[in-house]
Amino acid sequence: MHIHPELHERHTLSVTVDNEAGILARIAGMFSARGYNIESLTVADVTEDESVSRITIVTSGAPANIEQIIAQLDRLVPVHKVNDLTALGPHVERELALVKVAGAGDHRIEALRLADVYRARVVDATTGSFVFEVTGSSEKLDTFIGLMREVGLVEVARTGVVAIARGREAV
CATH class of the missing domain: 3.30.70.1150 (ACT-like. Chain A, domain 2)
Structure with missing residues (x-):
């Protein structure tokens, strides 16, 4: 029986969060604790009052791992929304x-x-x-x-x- 290695896909995630101290460390820690790699990470304020930031994360993994990453990010308290831009289509x-x-x-x-x-x-x-x-x-x-x-x-x-x-x- 031939076993196929899990397909690894590159995904770009857009995460909007409350702009508060420690959120980036919590997100990076979530990736690290589960052995997921962050290939690219950028952060910037996206509202005039600087209360909300967008974190763009590029990561790779099997489809099940990507789903798990999104679900775990979604559960973090200061996270407003997680979008998998790759899955959404044209970006x-x-x-x-x-x-x-x-x-x-x-x-x-x-x-x-x-x-x-x-x-x-x-x-x-x-x-x-x-x-x-x-x-x-x-x-x-x-x-x-x-x-x-x-x-x-x-x-x-x-x-x-x-x-x-x-x-x-x-x-």
């Missing part, structure tokens, strides 16, 4: 990275050429290095960073994924 995801590249001559020229192709902006430059700002899907950033490794990648800082559902309605 927009973006990430920002700052990518420092050092080099001279042909490597410098190639870095600028690739940045143009990937619509990366130069946000800092010295005679020996550039810092590029690039936004897009995580896959686009991964590819750009991989190419920069070949021409003098020095350092990378990434924001993590932010996401929102498409359409006219708030979710």
Whole structure:
């Protein structure tokens, strides 16, 4: 009998919470205690009075594990709503990275050429290095960073994924 490994799916979760001390630690602790990995995590206020925040979490797991994560997040007291943007369908995801590249001559020229192709902006430059700002899907950033490794990648800082559902309605 051949046993198939559980399918692991990448899911983007949008969690709206009361903006109170300790909620992020409680959510991270819930993931950690159950052995779930957080691949990306971003948090920002979403109301004018700063009383509500949106936490965007990217995680992977078997469908049953994702359902369990959502149910456990939903039970936390300051959580208003948990949406699995992946399951809901069309949504927009973006990430920002700052990518420092050092080099001279042909490597410098190639870095600028690739940045143009990937619509990366130069946000800092010295005679020996550039810092590029690039936004897009995580896959686009991964590819750009991989190419920069070949021409003098020095350092990378990434924001993590932010996401929102498409359409006219708030979710």
